[in-house]
Amino acid sequence: MEKVYGVVLAGGIGSRMGNAEKPKQFLELGDKPVIIHTIEKFVVHPGFEKVLVLAPQAWVSYTRDIVRKMIPLHEKIVVLAGGSTRNETIMNAIRYIEEQGNLDDETIIVTHDSVRPFVTHRILDENIEAAKQYGACDTVIPATDTIVESLDNTRITDIPNRKFMYQGQTPQSFRAKRLKEIYGALTEEEKAVLTDACKILVLKGEHVHLVQGEEFNIKITYPYDLVVAKTLLGLEE
Numbered sequence: 001m002e003k004v005y006g007v008v009l010a011g012g013i014g015s016r017m018g019n020a021e022k023p024k025q026f027l028e029l030g031d032k033p034v035i036i037h038t039i040e041k042f043v044v045h046p047g048f049e050k051v052l053v054l055a056p057q058a059w060v061s062y063t064r065d066i067v068r069k070m071i072p073l074h075e076k077i078v079v080l081a082g083g084s085t086r087n088e089t090i091m092n093a094i095r096y097i098e099e100q101g102n103l104d105d106e107t108i109i110v111t112h113d114s115v116r117p118f119v120t121h122r123i124l125d126e127n128i129e130a131a132k133q134y135g136a137c138d139t140v141i142p143a144t145d146t147i148v149e150s151l152d153n154t155r156i157t158d159i160p161n162r163k164f165m166y167q168g169q170t171p172q173s174f175r176a177k178r179l180k181e182i183y184g185a186l187t188e189e190e191k192a193v194l195t196d197a198c199k200i201l202v203l204k205g206e207h208v209h210l211v212q213g214e215e216f217n218i219k220i221t222y223p224y225d226l227v228v229a230k231t232l233l234g235l236e237e
Contacts, residue, residue: 002106002107002108002132003049003097003102003106003107003108004047004048004049004107004108004109004110004128005048005049005050005051005052005093005097005107005108005109005110005176006042006045006048006050006051006052006109006110006112006124007051007052007054007090007093007109007110007111007112008035008038008039008042008051008052008053008054008112008114009054009082009086009089009090009111009112009113009114009170010023010025010035010053010054010055010056010059010063010082010114010115011054011055011056011082011083011086011089012024012025012056012082012086023056023059024115024220024221025038025114025115026059026062026066027220027226029117029220029226029229029230029233030230030233030235032066032070033066034114034115034117034220034229035053035063035066035114035115036066036067036070036071037117038112038113038114038115038116038117038119039051039053039067039071039077039114040071041117041119041120041121041124042110042112042124043071043073043076043077044073045121045124045125047124047125047128048076048110049102050076050077050078051076051077051078052077052078052080052093052096052097053067053077053078053079053080053114054080054081054082054083054089054090054092054093055079055080055081055082056081056082057081057082060079060080060081063079064079067079078096080092080093080096085191085194086195086196086197087183087191087194087197087200090109090111090179090197091180091183093109093111094109094176094177094179094180097109097176098180103176103177103180104177105175105177105178106175107175107176107177108128108131108132108173108174108175108176109131109173109174109176109179110124110127110128110131110171110173111170111171111172111173111174111197112170112171112172113170113219115219115220115221116169116170116217116218116219116220117220117229118214118216118217118218118229118232119170119171119217120214120217123139123171123211123212123213123214123217124171126211126212127139127171127172127173127211128173130173130209130211131173131174131175133209134207134208134209135174135175135178135206135207136172136173136174136175136178136179136198136201136206136207136208136209137172137173137208137209137210137211138168138172138198138208138209138210138211139168139169139170139171139172139211139212139213139217140166140167140168140169140210140211140212140213141166141167141169141212141213141214141215141217142163142165142166142167143162143165143166143167145162146159146162147159147160147162147165166210168196168198169213169217169219171211172196172197172198174197174201178206179197179200179201182200182201182204182206183200185204186200186203190203216232218232
């Protein structure tokens with residue numbers, strides 16, 4: 001039977017939030033940090049063997065402390081140091097799974113932004129199933145705005161047909177061993193232009209299935225997003 005791991009990506013420092021003291025995943029949302037809301041969604045889901053949380057190196061012990069204090073089922077959670085990029089952070093998670101002797105062709109990872117605390121049980125279910133069936137999947141919603149492309153950042157070079165456009169969310173889920181093999185075969189130049197794990201597979205012509213996300217599965221990136229998140233939780237600003 002496949003082993004399935006939740007992988008919560010908290011390796012970033014959130015410079016766009018404008019808070020130099022504390023990365024955005026540790027900002028308070030209601031009575032607990034954003035990252036705790038997110039981890040809880042994974043911990044209560046019965047499908048995960050373990051939940052791996054990848055934090056910035058300087059915040060690993062802090063993350064372990066708040067997990068231990070705030071999440072009753074914390075023995076299911078392993079906090080690790082993230083890498084220098086998003087994809088290196090994912091590789092750190094896969095390395096941990098391999099070191100535990102649990103990496104094989106069937107091992108699934110469900111990778112998710114630590115600052116998307118409104119992920120649902122359904123989205124997690126469908127990611128697990130799609131990764132098992134297709135090998136990889138991405139969570140998306142249809143684009144509601146017209147997408148405008150500009151290659152020089154000054155004039156329009158293309159306006160693609162919106163009905164074929166989607167906005168990427170997370171989770172993104174994969175057969176972990178296959179992802180590691182393909183990533184390992186990339187050149188340094190290819191790795192340098194990757195902002196997204198699914199692009200690793202798309203570059204190599206692999207099938208990446210679409211899973212329907214939710215409008216409210218927002219990413220907390222800017223101060224305004226925290227206000228929206230509080231509203232979604234029914235909290236007073």
